[in-house]
Amino acid sequence: MRRRDLLAGLGSAGVIAGGGAVAAFGVPSPAAVTEQEDDGDDSSGIVGKQHDPYEIETVDAPGSEAGTVRVPTPDRPTFVDFFATWCSPCIKQMDALATAHERVSDEVVFLSVTTESISDAELRDWWVEHDGNWTIGLDPTAELTSRYWGTPYPSAVSIDASGTVRWSDSGVKTADELVAGIERALEASEPANGAE
Amino acid sequence: MDRRTYLGTVGMTGLASVAGCLGDTLGGGTSDTVLEPPEQQRGDPLYPIHGDDFPEFSVRDPLADEMLSLEDVIDERPFVITYFYASCPDGMCQQLLQHLRRIQADALESGYEDDLALLAFTFDPDRDTADALRTHGERMGIDVDAGHWHFLRPEDNETAKTMLKETFGLPLRRNDGESTATSDNESTDADSAYTFTHSALVQLVNERGIVERAYPKAATQRDAVNTQVMVDDTRTVVGVDE
Numbered sequence: 001m002r003r004r005d006l007l008a009g010l011g012s013a014g015v016i017a018g019g020g021a022v023a024a025f026g027v028p029s030p031a032a033v034t035e036q037e038d039d040g041d042d043s044s045g046i047v048g049k050q051h052d053p054y055e056i057e058t059v060d061a062p063g064s065e066a067g068t069v070r071v072p073t074p075d076r077p078t079f080v081d082f083f084a085t086w087c088s089p090c091i092k093q094m095d096a097l098a099t100a101h102e103r104v105s106d107e108v109v110f111l112s113v114t115t116e117s118i119s120d121a122e123l124r125d126w127w128v129e130h131d132g133n134w135t136i137g138l139d140p141t142a143e144l145t146s147r148y149w150g151t152p153y154p155s156a157v158s159i160d161a162s163g164t165v166r167w168s169d170s171g172v173k174t175a176d177e178l179v180a181g182i183e184r185a186l187e188a189s190e191p192a193n194g195a196e
Numbered sequence: 197m198d199r200r201t202y203l204g205t206v207g208m209t210g211l212a213s214v215a216g217c218l219g220d221t222l223g224g225g226t227s228d229t230v231l232e233p234p235e236q237q238r239g240d241p242l243y244p245i246h247g248d249d250f251p252e253f254s255v256r257d258p259l260a261d262e263m264l265s266l267e268d269v270i271d272e273r274p275f276v277i278t279y280f281y282a283s284c285p286d287g288m289c290q291q292l293l294q295h296l297r298r299i300q301a302d303a304l305e306s307g308y309e310d311d312l313a314l315l316a317f318t319f320d321p322d323r324d325t326a327d328a329l330r331t332h333g334e335r336m337g338i339d340v341d342a343g344h345w346h347f348l349r350p351e352d353n354e355t356a357k358t359m360l361k362e363t364f365g366l367p368l369r370r371n372d373g374e375s376t377a378t379s380d381n382e383s384t385d386a387d388s389a390y391t392f393t394h395s396a397l398v399q400l401v402n403e404r405g406i407v408e409r410a411y412p413k414a415a416t417q418r419d420a421v422n423t424q425v426m427v428d429d430t431r432t433v434v435g436v437d438e
Contacts, residue, residue, distance in 0.1 A: 045417070045418045045419045045422075046417070084290075086290075086335055087287060087290070089287065115294075115297070115337050116335075116337055117334075117337050140301075140337075141298070141301035141302070141305060142294065142297060142298040142301055142337070142423070143298075143301070143302075145294075145298070145423075146298045146422075146423040146424050146427065147424065149417035149422055149423070151290075151291050151294045151417065151423070152287045152288070152290070152291040152294075152415060152416075153287060153290075170416075170417075
């Protein structure tokens with residue numbers, strides 16, 4: 001149970017893992033076994049992947065202007081936090097995001113993206129209430145979120161200037177963890193490393 | 197193992213090229229499926245996996261207010277199904293619905309929404325009333341009024357648990373009160389004091405009622421199981437031309 005508790009942030013609390021698989025493998029705790037593959041290094045699966053830039057709309061809100069942004073933004077490191085207003089861990093995540101944003105906003109395109117189909121006004125209210133102060137992007141068809149494994153919420157990815165995912169993590173992260181993840185994209189984007 | 201290794205190298209490219217051959221034995225899978233057997237063997241779970249018949253069922257769609265059986269659903273179209281409850285405190289069930297939500301969006305975008313059904317079975321009908329399901333689905337970004345979308349709602353929780361276990365082959369444990377609250381669980385209200393320990397399964401079933409793919413532990417995205425894989429597999433089984 002303790003292990004499951006730890007995984008709560010990943011949205012995995014209370015997984016049985018499918019009783020049949022349990023029996024077939026004949027191991028006492030298959031949940032632990034299979035989950036290990038998923039959270040051992042929680043996200044290596046998406047790291048290294050590359051997708052073409054995808055344009056999404058942005059919302060008029062504090063720190064955010066109505067318009068569009070391409071994700072990843074060509075030739076810029078890009079950080080994306082995937083969230084939903086109904087997701088309570090996402091609220092918890094906002095402080096660390098704000099701190100991380102302060103620390104790296106000069107160096108990276110920094111945005112939070114939601115797939116929700118709520119009004120801009122509702123979104124703006126939520127944003128104000130939780131002290132958001134950076135770009136909000138909309139992904140109404142969940143295409144972007146799907147490409148970057150943006151669920152369960154909150155999940156985050158950092159992408160280097162060449163468009164390669166360098167880091168990703170699910171669950172609530174500290175500001176230091178976010179910044180460390182973003183730095184992987186920054187390091188990979190330096191000309192010495194990033195020239196292709 | 198040899199077969200699996202071989203199939204692994206053929207991979208999805210081979211499948212994509214035959215995507216139009218729905219129900220045709222030329223389609224890459226075994227004679228009953230379009231998709232190849234999964235690369236990773238997961239033992240022999242109680243729930244149906246690749247090549248197995250999906251079980252017969254008859255459950256009420258509370259929004260359409262009509263009974264829905266396996267035959268009604270497949271009627272010449274594949275479907276994707278998951279099992280959830282709306283009060284899920286940890287985001288896991290929401291994640292399952294997000295997979296279906298993305299498949300729905302892709303279907304609407306590419307115009308195959310009438311060639312596919314999307315099913316979400318609640319094992320908590322006591323709380324997941326028709327209204328609650330509508331509200332929850334809409335909040336998840338799902339168009340619950342699309343003709344292909346069906347919540348499945350047994351009449352009560354006891355029936356749901358029995359059906360989940362005996363029909364669909366999935367274990368379920370109800371947890372009352374304190375023990376399941378996790379540090380991240382902020383959403384346990386007085387009237388929703390129980391939670392469930394349950395599987396996070398999504399299944400893709402073809403128009404003949406045979407499982408094409410089971411995606412276990414689908415609340416966590418990884419190479420073998422993620423939203424895009426499900427969308428791609430669904431497109432292949434539906435026979436969407438690129």
